[in-house]
Amino acid sequence: MYIVFTTTPYHYERLRQTFPDPSGIERDGHKVRVMYLFEGLRLSDQQVMQVGLIKKSIETLTDGSARFETKAFANDGPVYRVNDFFRRYCLYRSWPEWYWPRHRKQLMRWASRYAQRLYEKGLFCFETVLGYMMAANKSMKGKIDDYEKLEQKARWVYAVTMKRIEAGDFDKADPETLKQIRKEAGKKGNAQSQRTRKSKAAERRERLQQLINDGTADPKLLAAMLKVNERTVYRDLQKLGVRQ
Known part of the structure; x- marks a missing residue:
């Protein structure tokens, strides 16, 4: 798995005060394209969730200027282990408690509720949705054995949640709570x-x-x-x- 994003040179330098050397980097005028590559073709549910929190950390460290992409590019830099990267550099160290559906029919409904909760906590992205669904899938009856099918369902939940966010159906945590969350994340970032x-x-x-x-x-x-x-x-x- 990998994370690819573009940002400004200024925000990239701010990111580098906390994050390690990227696996790949391309510079084009006023834009920097960055990639972090992780070991393993198939990650566990917790590792996928950790990748999501790493992405949210990138958003925080770049003041929201990062624009994530889906295609990797040529690189010759280091390859990281997700667990080590998460432990050493990630600003966000936990996620909302998982819901545990009993059977397959509950999965999509509970995943949508969890996605809303992630958004309210400021932790919503595709990987945090997918990580939850991978964990929930393991514990329920009639689990989905096809990873690609499960990933497709996660993308559907993500897309529907995005539409509801854009429509204003959800509220994030109140401004004071979010301010405190960002403040604590900033303190961790400075210390790191x-x-x-x-x-x-x-x-x-x-x-x-x-x-x-x-x-x-x-x-x-x-x-x-x-x-x-x-x-x-x-x-x-x-x-x-x-x-x-």
């Missing part, structure tokens, strides 16, 4: 951003020390090899106690 920057800096300095030990001393060359500017190299050299 600080941890990520410290971790990256430590890894960079460790690599810098290895390059110096191997005989590379030119700051310009070091900057090129580390893909940073010379000012960062000089600052790291000072931290390492290396004189120039």
Whole structure:
């Protein structure tokens, strides 16, 4: 599974303060196309739900500017494990308690109710709907064994819910509650951003020390090899106690 979206260069840089290197990136003027690729052809219900919450985190970190796409593109970056990515970078760590339909006839009705609840909590997207339906399907009588058929039903629930949202049938949580949700997510994002920057800096300095030990001393060359500017190299050299 993968997540592909476009955003502005400014919002991409804000995202990168919290999120790791993308699996792929394309730049085109005032638009950046980004992809995060995850291991596994078939994810569990919880992993699909986690992918949905990662998407909602991207929306929050880009101030809603992210526009998600369905087609992957060429990439040579890292591939991530969903569970690790969710645990380390995701701003939203839980979802509404699942409803458990008893039999197949209840699935669509309960999935529609759950989709409404997701929207009211600010967590509605296709993956959170699909993740719920995969979990509910496992526990009921007459479960659907064909994954593609289940996914098709999830897309129907998603589409119908979107129409009802556009028609104004639902209300999100009251403004004060949503403000608090965003505030808490922002705090998590800032904390994760600080941890990520410290971790990256430590890894960079460790690599810098290895390059110096191997005989590379030119700051310009070091900057090129580390893909940073010379000012960062000089600052790291000072931290390492290396004189120039």
